Amino acid sequence: MKYFFKNRLALIGFIFITIILAFALFAPKIATHNPAAIDTKSILSGPSNSHILGTDTLGRDIFSRIVYGSRISLSIGFIAVGISVGIGIFFGSIAGYYGGKIDSIIMRFIDICLCFPTFFLILAVIALVEPSIFNIMAIIGLTSWMGIARLIRAEILTLKERDFISASRIMGARGSWIILRHLIPNAIGPVLVSATLGMGGAILIESSLSFLGIGVQPPTPSWGNILMDGKSTLGVAWWLTVFPGIFILLTVLAYNLLGEALRDLLEPRIVANERIESK
Amino acid sequence: MAIVECRDIIKYFSVQRGYLKKGAGVVKALDGVSLEIEEGETFGLVGESGCGKTTLGKILLGIISPDSGEVLLKTKEKQAIFQDPYSSLDPKMKVRDIISEGLILKKGSKTRLLERIEKVLDVVRLPKGSLNKYPHQFSGGERQRIAIARAVVTEPEFIVCDEPVSNLDVTIQLQILKLLKEIQEKFRITYLFISHDLRVIKFMCDRVAVMKDGKIVENRGSKEIFTGPVHPYTKLLLSSIPRIF
Numbered sequence A: 001m002k003y004f005f006k007n008r009l010a011l012i013g014f015i016f017i018t019i020i021l022a023f024a025l026f027a028p029k030i031a032t033h034n035p036a037a038i039d040t041k042s043i044l045s046g047p048s049n050s051h052i053l054g055t056d057t058l059g060r061d062i063f064s065r066i067v068y069g070s071r072i073s074l075s076i077g078f079i080a081v082g083i084s085v086g087i088g089i090f091f092g093s094i095a096g097y098y099g100g101k102i103d104s105i106i107m108r109f110i111d112i113c114l115c116f117p118t119f120f121l122i123l124a125v126i127a128l129v130e131p132s133i134f135n136i137m138a139i140i141g142l143t144s145w146m147g148i149a150r151l152i153r154a155e156i157l158t159l160k161e162r163d164f165i166s167a168s169r170i171m172g173a174r175g176s177w178i179i180l181r182h183l184i185p186n187a188i189g190p191v192l193v194s195a196t197l198g199m200g201g202a203i204l205i206e207s208s209l210s211f212l213g214i215g216v217q218p219p220t221p222s223w224g225n226i227l228m229d230g231k232s233t234l235g236v237a238w239w240l241t242v243f244p245g246i247f248i249l250l251t252v253l254a255y256n257l258l259g260e261a262l263r264d265l266l267e268p269r270i271v272a273n274e275r276i277e278s279k
Numbered sequence B: 001m002a003i004v005e006c007r008d009i010i011k012y013f014s015v016q017r018g019y020l021k022k023g024a025g026v027v028k029a030l031d032g033v034s035l036e037i038e039e040g041e042t043f044g045l046v047g048e049s050g051c052g053k054t055t056l057g058k059i060l061l062g063i064i065s066p067d068s069g070e071v072l073l074k075t076k077e078k079q080a081i082f083q084d085p086y087s088s089l090d091p092k093m094k095v096r097d098i099i100s101e102g103l104i105l106k107k108g109s110k111t112r113l114l115e116r117i118e119k120v121l122d123v124v125r126l127p128k129g130s131l132n133k134y135p136h137q138f139s140g141g142e143r144q145r146i147a148i149a150r151a152v153v154t155e156p157e158f159i160v161c162d163e164p165v166s167n168l169d170v171t172i173q174l175q176i177l178k179l180l181k182e183i184q185e186k187f188r189i190t191y192l193f194i195s196h197d198l199r200v201i202k203f204m205c206d207r208v209a210v211m212k213d214g215k216i217v218e219n220r221g222s223k224e225i226f227t228g229p230v231h232p233y234t235k236l237l238l239s240s241i242p243r244i245f
Ligand SMILES: Nc1ncnc2c1ncn2[C@@H]1O[C@H](COP(=O)(O)OP(=O)(O)OP(=O)(O)O)[C@@H](O)[C@H]1O
Pocket: B013, B014, B015, B027, B028, B029, B048, B049, B050, B051, B052, B053, B054, B055, B056, B196
């Protein structure tokens, strides 16, 4: 925690994510209007005192829609990444610890999955299932676990040669015990970095899907579909696209800053150098 | 009575010769090793780096299986103390969890967990406050005491000590060796004591086996080996001891 306060950029990222998190948690308190309330008297009005970020084609308040949209964007980030981390850790740790044939099979399976460009894989799957919020989270999660699996496998390959693993085996520990108690806790660092970066990525994928009209379906507001609503009126009402765009951009940036800071924190060499410099 | 026995153990490792040379080479880590370790004794295993000492220890403990040969271990209560206390303790675990792991893994010994851990902490002379700390908060010697506590807490009858003092300062070496002797007397433990340092072997062991290239070349009482070595390799090893002692 101390480290974050030393690193200013990471701190900014952290504060921004906290604000968005507050948006999501206290949306009814923070939103100035009902995000679904149609106001025919103020259609496409620019930023003003009553609508600080303007209104859309139906007169709905953009700020309130962005506040409610943060619920969708953040939860998609968390849950999609949660799914991919879960699957990635499961396959990666089994491949790394048991090695041999199991490892070969899992690694070939990962190679096959990586052959398909993720985004097009998602498009293909969405063509088959209904694009509900849960389905979108699941699809993003199910198509992005391979990197994490590889990461954790590589960590475990070196970790499992350490003496504390031998000690545990001598005391009668089974594979599942060793993986859960020793290997995963020691290999989780780089995964956290990757997961933090992945949250930004998941938000971006959701926005792209919504922008294409195959993501979160209206009237539920998500940053992506607010942006899409503004597409047709880009020339007359810039605030419809610019504001949700800024929120997407800043959130992804914030996640990346956090992820990078976490990486520095966990990379012993760089941190060691920094300690020397600061002395 | 022998508590550990092994006969004609063979273990080869295949190693890649490099990217350009095709085919794999073979390292004969153990090439027909037989030995018996008597209950309550300290059996020394000495030899140069890479001669197969660690591999033999791991085979006796059952975490590597030999290519051929048989191992007879007459107790289930076995433990190990390793050379590098930085690698032998899980860095993400508190000392409390490190020491209790063996008890939790062992069926029917979950009762009075804390009491037993505190008792063993006393035996290795670490303060009670150590329990909530992580391994990196200790010095090398202290870490080795933690490793010893982890080994002793399950009340083992056989412990493989794989170069337990090689990574420590000379002053600390003697403390740890004395601690191991003390523990052996208190709990009647049999040691397989691996080292490449003959002075340490002389201090600790009742009998000694000298290993070279995966084979035991001489296997006799400690006194006999140190006063009248037979095999030329043993003579060579003995002549290389610094004359400080
Ligand atoms: N898992 C493995 N894969 C391939 N080769 C191995 C493996 N383990 C050991 N070896 C090789 O087997 C030989 C014996 O290794 P071992 O670790 O038993 O030696 P050692 O006598 O304990 O040496 P040291 O004194 O350096 O600890 C070495 O040549 C080593 O390179």
